[in-house]
Amino acid sequence: MHDLKWIRQNPKEFDNGMLRRGLQPQSNEILNLDKSKRDIVSRLQELQQERNETSKEIGKKKSSGINADELVSRVAEIKSIISNLEADQHKISKQIETLLLNLPNILDDSVPLGEEKDNEIIKIKGQPREFSFNVKDHVAIGENLKLLDFDQAAKISGARFNLIFGDLAKLNRALIQFMLDTHTSKNGYTEVIPPLLVKDNALIGTGQLPKFSDDLYKTQDNLWLIPTSEVSLANCFSDTILDKSDLPIRLTAYTPCFRREAGAAGKDTRGIIRQHQFDKVELVSFVEPDQSLIELERMVGCAELILDQLELPYRIMKLSSGDTGFGASLTYDLEVWLPGQDQYREISSCSNCRGFQALRMGARYKPDSGTKGTEFLHTLNGSGLAVGRTLVSILENYQQNDGSILIPDVLQSYMGAEQIVPKR
Secondary structure, eight states, X not given: OOOHHHHHHOHHHHHHHHHHTTOOOOHHHHXXXXXXXXXXXXXXXXXXXXXXXXXXXXXXXXXXXXXXXXHHHHHHHHXXXXXXXXXXXXXXXXXXXXXXXXXXXXXXXXXOSSOGGGOEEEEEESOOOOOSSOOOOHHHHHHHTTOEESHHHHHHHOSSOOEEOHHHHHHXXXXXXXXXXXXXXTSOOEEOOOOSEEOHHHHHHHTOTTTTGGGSXXXXXXXXXXXXXXXXXXXXXXXXXXXXXXXXXEEEEEEEEEOXXXXXXXXXXXXXXXXXXXXXXXXXXXXXXGGHHHHXXXXXXXXXXXXXXXXXXXXXXXXXXXTSOTTOSEEEEEXXXXXXXXXXXXXEEEXXXXXXXXXXXXXXXXXXXXXXXXXXXXXXXXXXXXXXXXXXXXXXXSBOTTSOEEOOGGGHHHHTSSEEOOOO
């Protein structure tokens, strides 16, 4: 969300920010509505003062036995005008709120303009393995192992679901445990078990509502299934004022996540790259405003550490203006090499949201102890990592000619094995 006071003071900068997002200037409409609302507020104050003064005059006249019918009529008239103006004020407030809630975050100055093809390569780490045999994708590998079943899952739940069995399920669990252990013991995050069902306000706070409701699942009792645990973690401090000494706060969680993938019809329909239900280990940080860019680099490094320890080739991309998410100011994607697809695919997205989410959530902090003033926190989020895509990357990068899968060294203690072999 955007600070209306800041827009009043910086209308050109705000419009330029929207232009970089591919949107038309917005400040005139917003500020015209804001002026109308402030004019109503001013008029309401005048009427309330007149009503109070008139009511006092009525009391004086009645106590003196003087007829006050004309003044009584005026008070009734004022009450009616006030009621109508308050209705207008509420209507305009909702119009302003709707406009602001549907406008994306302002991009960092370093974000390159363009679309996905204009994303900037920041770093490439590791060399893709050279295979002496024809590589398979994760679907063929998993089905050959008889540990991955899409057809039966479709009978149970429909498209974009899967069944994972045996050692592959164990590998999935090992990845979750390894990621959480790394982020808590080495990267300084506090593990959280958050709710999977949330209210409207939680999704409004992190920017999924109202704009992206079509991509979410809603229950019959008006709760939403989380599309990412970022929603639950970020809202740990909604409507909260923290002390400066509390910061930074770093939280991590493993959860299943649920998305309709309404905007991805026809994309990645084969395999487990893009599912309605998927596992993810999430990272969320709360920091002072002047620390958020530093924290973003740190968060990217935390996600990198997982890939480094798994010895998977990857690259880091700075997303362009057309590819940066609604709530983000600056985003780095980590993309892992998938030999079965012969391309890099996103496995983590780390974003600095600055004060965009905090303003929507009411998440503040006291810059100095003993002062009454507060400022909005800066929030950041990232995948640490997407578990299903990490599973895919291991299957494809560690596949052997005989159909077996080598287990990365760092996971062998979790698995109690060095490889997954096909059933004979």
